[in-house]
Amino acid sequence: MYLTLNEMNKEKLRYGLIITVITLISYLIFILSALALGLAQQNTSAVNDWGVTHVSMTSDANGNLSQSLMTREEVLNTKTTEHSAIIGVAPTIVKSHKSPISATFIGTQKNDLIDKSIRLTKGTWPKNQYEVLISSELSQKGLNIGDKIKLGMLSHSVLVVGYVKKLEYNMSPVIYGDLNNWRPIKGVSDQFYASGIVRKDAKLTHATNLKNYTKAQLFNKMPGYSAQNKTFIFMIGFLLVISAVIVAIFLYILTIQKIPNLAVLRAQGVPGKYLVLNTLSETLIIMIVSVLISAILCGITVWLIPASVPMFFDIKLLSLAAIGLILTGIIGAIVPVRIITKIDPISVIGG
């Protein structure tokens, strides 16, 4: 540590440049992680908010809840409990005095599992099927409490009476309303009753035509969700590898330049372990300082970016990314550490 701190103090520009490069990579990793999580939440935030673990839907819907059409008979043949809820999910267009907006209508039943999970942020609870709650995201797009809106093929207008927090399903903001409105919004015949049954207990007995999915399976079946996540994971993983390579190259060059001095220190009896620990502390300082600066930059970013940018800075996820970065830095230090352990002090004693 002693050698490291003094070297950094003397070579401020050199170490400043290294820390700048690692900071930029760390910042990029943090931003990509936040973007990946933000985009994922555009698919998942509504379902996560319900607190459910499983969903049942018709097997021919291929895991896409909004494509599932359960008949009244199938619903009746399925044993529901207080830990489950029958829902209707319909992608729809919201027509109002503003431009049309894409949204997802979620039809629920009064006092069921989902209805109880909804937290009103402003306004009043719907009293009948002619009133709805909307995601706060829609208020940012110009819809207000008191607006009358038309949803899909529903023949009558519904009144916006309240907001819930920003919740989305499959990339579009949700509208909570009565399950009885689901069928006309979706434009399907009377034989169909709902899209599926969500629950937070174990598998329940259901009609043979239905299929069970876990929450993770449901998300992975959403169009584009899995491919999007894999793309981000690949980019973040590749950036971690790049940061390890950059640390390795920088430390390799620095170590190569210092070999004669390190050899003299070895000749004078300074243990190799002391020099190795010095290099590891050098790596740790570079990585920790870079990660801390990146975290500060992220804090500034959170403050500056518009709310419409789909980023979510989760402390746990960013902490994991930070630990990953520090570990990759240590992996990058393996090469220079190996060089130090191989230094031959005889090399500095002339022939």
Add this chain to the structure above:
Amino acid sequence: MTSLKLIDVTKSFGIGESKVTALDHINFEANSKELTLIVGPSGSGKSTLLTILGGLQSPNSGQVLLDKTDLSHFSKKQADKFRLNNIGFVLQSYNLVPYLTVKKQFDLVEKVKPEGNLSSDTFKKYLEYLGISKLLSKYPDQLSGGQTQRVAIARALYTNPQFILADEPTSALDSARVEEVAKLFKSIAENENKAVVIVTHDLRMREYADKIYEIVDGKISKK
């Protein structure tokens, strides 16, 4: 009196036709209070002798004795400890860590070897004696060749070693400085009770030596 002896030491490198015998049945002795010179042409084995004396490598055969302790079979860790506690190396170049001030060169020694170093008063006396007491805040790249070498000598003395091993310590110095450094080594040997061994090509140092060994083609002779 402390002594460092080589008894019938042989050191060779390579095998078969490429085998080179650097030291051929060498006998050598360096004692405290003495300045011993090792002279000889390039490639004669002088540096190999110095590295064996300093525990940097082991001989193929023969003994390396510090008083009665045989160093020739020391492990790497034992050899490190031996050098740190008993040997002060002064080399041709790269003696000083470039990003440490002169004072911090000594602080580094203190970090690695917290005990048994020179007392503060003795250290100050050396700094005055070597004429470097006003250079403590300087970095190595701010020192002249002579100043650098004097700091290196002070650095070697700081651990209070029994032996000072110097490899061509005057190669970067002008004539006036050579005389100054030679006198300094002589004084360290006599007044500080150290055994000083210097490998050199520099004939100007001969007049200060108590003993001179010459190595030619791996064979040693006392002059």
